[in-house]
Amino acid sequence: MRGKFITFEGIDGAGKSTHIQWLADQLTARGKTVVTTREPGGTPLGEKLRALLLAEPMHLETEALLMFAARREHLAEVIEPALAAGTWVISDRFTDATVAYQGGGRGLSLDKLKVLEDWVHGHLQPDLTLLFDLPLAVAQARIGKERILDRFEQEEADFHERVRQCYLQRAGQSNGRIRVVQADRTVDEIKKSIEELISIICL
Numbered sequence: 001m002r003g004k005f006i007t008f009e010g011i012d013g014a015g016k017s018t019h020i021q022w023l024a025d026q027l028t029a030r031g032k033t034v035v036t037t038r039e040p041g042g043t044p045l046g047e048k049l050r051a052l053l054l055a056e057p058m059h060l061e062t063e064a065l066l067m068f069a070a071r072r073e074h075l076a077e078v079i080e081p082a083l084a085a086g087t088w089v090i091s092d093r094f095t096d097a098t099v100a101y102q103g104g105g106r107g108l109s110l111d112k113l114k115v116l117e118d119w120v121h122g123h124l125q126p127d128l129t130l131l132f133d134l135p136l137a138v139a140q141a142r143i144g145k146e147r148i149l150d151r152f153e154q155e156e157a158d159f160h161e162r163v164r165q166c167y168l169q170r171a172g173q174s175n176g177r178i179r180v181v182q183a184d185r186t187v188d189e190i191k192k193s194i195e196e197l198i199s200i201i202c203l
């Protein structure tokens, strides 16, 4: 049987990384074979593109195109072969992030992003997307001052607020694919919510 594709989304500092390995362990305990991965990245070429994307100033369309170039490679090399082999794939971000950051955050036309989405994975969407949502101030307090911020994390508060609102808007239009997880709670409470949401697609 084909594996399931689960993605984690949300503004920086929402708590995605904290819960991904935990979910992988839960699914493994239920007998699934699971691979965890991330975007941009997930392949040797994708990780090189990630390093450029997080550090190098570039035109916003270049940024969107490189996100999708890395994604094309990721789908071909990791995601599609794994799903076909019955492995579950959990990715830290996917196309919803491009819509939220390059579309909502930077203002790139959503029509252009839709063309790229249809081109790169018109036939495939995540089975479930967990959108970690919380007030920006809480996420920023969690990230703290000691961490070295990448090119996106360095953006001003308005940018991150637009990203957050764009994610929520897309969730509302997703026919239930994107489930909002209230991330301004304790880790244990969030894990409980994730368990409930996962059981929907584990049946």
Ligand SMILES: Nc1ncnc2c1ncn2[C@@H]1O[C@H](COP(=O)(O)OP(=O)(O)O)[C@@H](O)[C@H]1O
Binding pocket: 010, 011, 012, 013, 014, 015, 016, 017, 018, 019, 142, 143, 183, 184, 185, 186, 187, 190
């Ligand atoms: N529910 C939570 N309550 C308090 N702190 C949290 C919670 N979830 C994550 N954190 C902490 O917040 C920081 C950012 O979490 P992280 O999982 O790295 O976020 P993301 O991957 O979404 O950027 C980390 O220091 C993490 O330990």
Ligand SMILES: Cc1cn([C@H]2C[C@H](O)[C@@H](COP(=O)(O)OP(=O)(O)O)O2)c(=O)[nH]c1=O
Binding pocket: 012, 013, 038, 039, 040, 067, 092, 093, 094, 095, 097, 098, 099, 101, 102, 150, 152, 153
């Ligand atoms: C996948 C993706 C990520 N991003 C941004 C969001 C994040 O700020 C950054 C890297 O993502 P992430 O791995 O979540 O960062 P970290 O591990 O430092 O928490 O890339 C986009 O702008 N567009 C995209 O399509």
